[in-house]
Amino acid sequence: MAVEVIRSDALGDIAHGFLGRIGGVSKGIYAGLNCSLGSDDVRENVIENRRRAVAAIMPGAALSRVYQIHSPDVVTVTGPIDQDDPPKADALVTDRPNILLAVQTADCVPVLFADTRAGVVGAAHSGWKGAITGVNESTIVAMEKLGAMRDQIVCAIGPCIAQKSYEVDEGFFRNFVEHAAANERFFTDGKAGHYQFDIEGYVASRLATAGINVVECLGQDTYSQPERFFSYRRSCHLNEPGYGGQMSMIGLRT
Secondary structure, three states, X not given: OOOOEEOOOOOOOOEEEEEOOOOOOEOHXXXXXXXXXXXXXXXXXXXXXXXXXXXXXXXXXXXXXXXXXXXXXXXXXXXXXXXXXXXXXXXXXXOOEOEEEEEEEOOOXXXXXXXXXXXXXXXXXXXHHHHHHOHHHHHHHHHXXXXXXXXXXXXXXXXXXXXXXXXXXXHHXXXXXXXXXXXXXHEEEOOOOEEEEOHHHHHHHHHHHOOOOEEEEOOOEXXXXXXXXXXXXXXXXXXOOOOOOEEEEEEEOO
16 A cells, blocks of 8 residues: 655645555554654564655655654754664754655644745644744744745644644643633633643644744644554553554655
8 A cells, every 4th residue: 555645735846745654564553654663663664664654755865853852952954864863852954955854743743844945944843842832933943044034934734633632631721821821712621621722723823923924734633533643642542552653754856
């Protein structure tokens, strides 16, 4: 089965794609295109899945990823990254061709960035901790240092957990509202003492506030589509012993 590549209209012809679990070789709870070496999946299967992922987006490109730590930190990529010892960060930017930037998610928000006129791209892993502490804004600043113009950057938000699937408690809600009162609009009432959080809408709003004029939300819920996507929260609810991860990728062709 071919790798399913979900593309953004906003990003146009630039080499990119949001991948799910369709098209890989892993089995069991990791069935499909599991790209997480941090899982207990068979290492050789994950390596093959990553090879297929790169081939589906930009064959022959050097895969560049980071060891994600839910931070606002960004790495500027100028050459190949050791896949067994990647730097700790949650976003990457580059102006070099044949480098495929990749972030891994399993409910968190993947964001791909591009300024095609300047020839600069970026990718961010934007979980709630990274989003609230500014990982997307940090990615924009890092792109600007490479010559990108903020008003020329286009962003696409890929598959992530949807509001209907993302139940949070009172403490989580208070944390966001205390950070900015306007954040209350991203929550709806859930069961007693709980709320439903629209993390996709929150990330899109932060990008717009940062000066990004084009932000495309793909609206794909990782939690409710088990055949298409890995989901940390779904795996927890099913009491599974582990979970896989999908990659979102972007790069510059020669």
